[in-house]
Amino acid sequence: MAKKPDMPAPINWDAISALNLGIRRCLDIVQQNLGQIEPGWAREAITAHLLINLHDVLRILDKAGHRLAWTDDLPTGQDITGQVKIVRDAMCHIGSGRRDADEFKNSLNFGWCNGKGVLMQINDQTLENPYEDDQALFMGHHRLLVKRQLHQCVSEAVRLGPEIAKAHGHHWHSINL
Structure with a gap:
């Protein structure tokens, strides 16, 4: 579930619009069977697009006071918002060191x-x-589970988007799962 701080930052219309579009892009992708996308470079490109958009969505949710903070199946001390950022950074920034699979x-x-x-x-x-019923993505030693983590992030964003827009006085274009 989302963690709520005491005073969320105001969210302007541009952020609401970016949130809505980002959620739509993520939803379009997670509704595919990512593990069946061939060739492999296409799966990698689509996954990168998903992580870039999901990272942006999670940053807006966090700024609005709704950080996705669950820790199931994650390294100790890491929440899902942080793990998505790490994997996205590894995918987008070759020199980040986040692609390291071991101490060597x-x-x-x-x-x-x-x-x-x-x-x-x-x-x-x-x-x-x-998990037999899930797919796992790895960048270095960092893992994200498609169904248990990525789908869940997008589902939570779909649920929270209208609430955030309304709380900040903005219209929301509905999104259906």
Whole structure:
């Protein structure tokens, strides 16, 4: 669920418009079976587009006082908003160091695991998907689960968008899941 701070920042019409468009783009993508998109470069490009837009959506939600802060299936001390940022940074910024898969700076540029299984074992690091009914995306040792995390982020954004627009005196163009 979303975490609510004491005083959210005012959200202008440009931010509401960007939120609405970003949610629509993310929803269009997560409604596809990302693991079946071929060739692999197309899956990677579409996933990058999803993460760029989702990062923007989550930043606006956070600014509006609705940070998505759940921590299920994430490293200790990390919430979903932070994890999306890390994976997006790894995907978009080659020199960020976020593509490192282990302490020796071996890198993983883009990994995908359909269903439960181990994508790779590198030194003491195991990159795995623990769920048969989900897909896992990896950038370096950072993982995002498609159904449990990305779909859930988009669903929460769809739910929160109208509430945020109304709270800041703006119109919302409805989005259906």
